[in-house]
Amino acid sequence: MKQAISKWRPLISLVVAVLTIGAPLVMMINGYVLMMQNDLMHPDVLVLIGYLVWGLVGLVGVIAYGIHCYRVGWHGLTVLQRWLFSIYGVIFVLGLLIWLPFLGLSSFDWAEWIIYGSAN
Template identity: 65%
Template sequence: MQTFSKIRPWIAGIVACLTIGGPLVVMIDGYVLMAQNDPLHPDVLVLIGLLVWGLVGLIGVLTYGIHTYHVGWRQLPTRQRILLALYGIVFLIGLCVWLAFLGLVPYQWVDWIIYGRAD
């Protein structure tokens, strides 16, 4: 039987695929419905996906950031560097949407993320 340390990278990869891929599927569905001019507000699906991405990115950045602080950047394996960068990008996108959602920045600043256009 394999030890837990050999399975850990697979678990981290699966968790990253589920936590980042799940909201991505919801957003893609929302974008497809928006392209079909669905009257049932598919932009809410995109907004929910982006807000969840913000939370997932925050948790991922904190988790891998603390680990990076303890171990050091040079001692991180390549897969953990990739996951930290991926969670960082997801967090930045989600942070922009959260700031607009809470009214801290004008909503027009991030309107292009949801609708793909700047009004």
């Protein structure tokens, strides 16, 4: 049974990564498109929520792959695990840049370019 699970583990981790990274990305793209169409229903909230979810997903991914990397070392990771660890790290940093102002720990003025594309 253990051998059957380990055979599917790379596919499962890839599917989970696509879903957890892709769903917020679709929300953010939808929000950006609606902002370009000057929609009055606050599409910037979709972008904000997408980045906040990315921050949480990135945090969980970095912790999970970081623990595994600590145990086996960077060279002990497979190529897929290295890619996913790097991708989760990047989306964690992007999410952290939004979480800090959202929690009131820093000014939101400097992070507006991530959501709106320019400082207002």
